[in-house]
Amino acid sequence: MSEPLTILGRGDSWKSCPFVGEIWACGTVLVTDGMKDKRYDKVFAMDIMHPAHTGLASSYEVAKERNIPFISIYDYATEKYPLEDIFNDFHTQYLMNTVSYMLALAIHQGRNPLSLYGVDQEDGMYSDGKPVVAFWLGVATGRGIKYDIANESMPGFAPCYIQSDVESIGEEWKVREEETIMVYGFGCREHGIFRIMQPVWEVHKANCPVCGIKAKQVYELSLP
């Protein structure tokens, strides 16, 4: 285990991020309202620095002012992304969105555990990134890395329990009542992640058991 590392995207679930440990964030966080005043250890950008991409250029200027390493595969980087090391380690070029680059580097460096916030791959161009994010989370699983993901889009892979109330009628079994219960994870900004069991068809809500404040559902792809 190393110092906890958070990988932060700009999707809505970034708001449940407690900003503890080391924080790596995507491109334009330094010019995004609500996010720009937070603490970041590294900022990653994998887009070409184009004059039309004003957010990226401004974020880059802020990073330089604040002495935050700006990681990229392009020459504007203040810290170059070690693409060759990544290829040599994983033998794949399946890198697409900035989050995939961050995940690959974190796994390459053996960072464990990881937390992902704001990586909401649901809408528009972000849904294109969902398979590549899932791929790198699979690589993390393969290397025994534990991670939590707070987002609105990735499926939970928590164990599933089926409680059935069954009666036999002659030769056949009839299901009288069936309820599928699963473990659901929730995150409190102050007290971290907790898990409870709820029927799958319920709207999943929970309050933090420590402070009682409404917690946000998190989708976990690995359990501790």
Ligand SMILES: [Zn+2]
């Ligand atoms: Zn709490």
